[in-house]
Amino acid sequence: MLLIIRTAILYAVTMVSMRVMGKRQIGQLQPFELVVILIISEMATMGVQSNGTPLLNSLLPIITITVLQIAIALINLKSESFRLLVCGKPSFVIRNGEILEEQMRRLRLNTNDLLEQLRAKGYFNVAEVEFALMETNGQLSVMPRADKRPVQPADLALQIQHETPALTLIIDGKVQEKHLQNLGHDQHWLQKKLAAYSISSPADVFFMSIDNLGHIFCQLKSRGNGSPAPIREGAQTAPAGSGHGCTPAQANHS
Amino acid sequence: MRLGYNARLSLGLIVITVLTLAFCWQTSVYIEKTADNLAVYLTEVRGAVQAEDWPAADRSLQQGLTGWQQARPFWLGLLNHQDVINIDLALHSLAAFAQEQRTDEVFNQLSLLDYYLKLAVESDKVNLSNLF
Structure with missing residues (x-):
C-alpha cells in the first residue's frame, strides 16, 4: 500500500x-x-x-x-x-553539396550515421542535399538542392489564399465554446449544423472541426459496432482509398 | 507595474529557492534541537544510575521516551528510517536494562544512544565529508 x-x-x-x-x-x-x-x-x-x-x-x-x-x-x-x-552551436556536415569530413570527425559522426539521418529526413541520395546541419540536440536539419526540393505554389506563380489551422468545434461530446466564439458563431448555429446531419446533440459527436474555408469534418461516437463514417461537408474529395466519408445527404439517408 | 512573464518566473524561482532552503535549515535545526533534548534526559539517566537512584533514572527515561515518541514521526520523514530504528532499538534496550537495574548494560546503551544521536545530527550537516 x-x-x-x-x-x-x-x-x-x-x-x-x-x-x-x-x-x-x-x-x-x-x-x-x-x-x-x-x-x-x-x-x-x-x-x-x-x-x-x-x-x-x-x-x-x-x-x-x-x-x-x-x-x-x-x-x-x-x-x-x-x-x-551550455548548448554548443550547430555544425555543418554538408555545405554547398560537399560532405565535410573534418567536421564529421570532430562530431564523431560516421558516414553510416549521416546516411541514416538523411534517410530519416527523406533523402536517400546525398547528391540531393545542399546543406546538412547537425543541431545541438543531435538532430540533422537538411536543406535540399534548389532543383530537388518540393515544388511550392510560389514556383508556379500561384495565388494562394491565406490558410489557418482547422478549429475544433466538438471533442468527445464537449463543445469548444471558445473556438465557436472565435468563429463568430454560437450554439444555435452549431445545433443547426448538427441537425442538418441528423445529429440531435453535440454529446453524440466524437470529433468535429471546421477549416478556414468552412469545410466541416464530423465523426459520431462509435456505439460498440465500429467507428461510423465521418461526415465531410464542403470538401471536394474524400481521402484516397479510405472507403469512408460521406456527404450530409448520405449521412441523412443512413 | 505589471512584471513580464520572465520576471515573474524568476521571482517565483527565487521564492521557491528561499523557501526550500529555509525549510531545509529549519529541519536541521529541529533535528539538532530534539537530539539535544533527548541527550539531556539521557545525561540525567546516567547521573541517576551512577548514584544508583533507579526510580529517578526511570522517571528521566520515561520523559525521554515521551519526547522521543513525539519527535519520532518527524524524524522518520526527514532522516533515513534505519537511523530512527537504531535509536528505537537502543532506547528500548535501555529501558529493559534499567528495569532490571543492570548498570553496565545501561551505560553501554547510553553510550550507543549518544553515538546514534550524534550520527543522526552529523549526517545531516553541510560539510565536506557529507558532501563527498
Whole structure:
C-alpha cells in the first residue's frame, strides 16, 4: 500500500516538474535537458524502490533540479555566450553539396550515421542535399538542392489564399465554446449544423472541426459496432482509398 | 507595474529557492534541537544510575521516551528510517536494562544512544565529508 502511495506521489511530482519545465523538455532535448530528465527519473525511482528513505529525499532533489533547469533556461534566453557554453552551436556536415569530413570527425559522426539521418529526413541520395546541419540536440536539419526540393505554389506563380489551422468545434461530446466564439458563431448555429446531419446533440459527436474555408469534418461516437463514417461537408474529395466519408445527404439517408 | 512573464518566473524561482532552503535549515535545526533534548534526559539517566537512584533514572527515561515518541514521526520523514530504528532499538534496550537495574548494560546503551544521536545530527550537516 505504501509503495502505491509513494509511487503515485512521485509520479505526480515528476509530471508537474516536467510540465513546469516546458514543452522543450519532452521534444527536442539539449544535452543539459537530457541530463535533467535522467536525474529526475532516477530520483523518482529511488523514492519508489526504497521504503526506508524518506520521500523528501526524492522530492527535494526533483524540486532543486526543476528550479535549476528553469533558471538555466532563463539565462540561456538572455545570454548568447552562456547558451553557447551550455548548448554548443550547430555544425555543418554538408555545405554547398560537399560532405565535410573534418567536421564529421570532430562530431564523431560516421558516414553510416549521416546516411541514416538523411534517410530519416527523406533523402536517400546525398547528391540531393545542399546543406546538412547537425543541431545541438543531435538532430540533422537538411536543406535540399534548389532543383530537388518540393515544388511550392510560389514556383508556379500561384495565388494562394491565406490558410489557418482547422478549429475544433466538438471533442468527445464537449463543445469548444471558445473556438465557436472565435468563429463568430454560437450554439444555435452549431445545433443547426448538427441537425442538418441528423445529429440531435453535440454529446453524440466524437470529433468535429471546421477549416478556414468552412469545410466541416464530423465523426459520431462509435456505439460498440465500429467507428461510423465521418461526415465531410464542403470538401471536394474524400481521402484516397479510405472507403469512408460521406456527404450530409448520405449521412441523412443512413 | 505589471512584471513580464520572465520576471515573474524568476521571482517565483527565487521564492521557491528561499523557501526550500529555509525549510531545509529549519529541519536541521529541529533535528539538532530534539537530539539535544533527548541527550539531556539521557545525561540525567546516567547521573541517576551512577548514584544508583533507579526510580529517578526511570522517571528521566520515561520523559525521554515521551519526547522521543513525539519527535519520532518527524524524524522518520526527514532522516533515513534505519537511523530512527537504531535509536528505537537502543532506547528500548535501555529501558529493559534499567528495569532490571543492570548498570553496565545501561551505560553501554547510553553510550550507543549518544553515538546514534550524534550520527543522526552529523549526517545531516553541510560539510565536506557529507558532501563527498
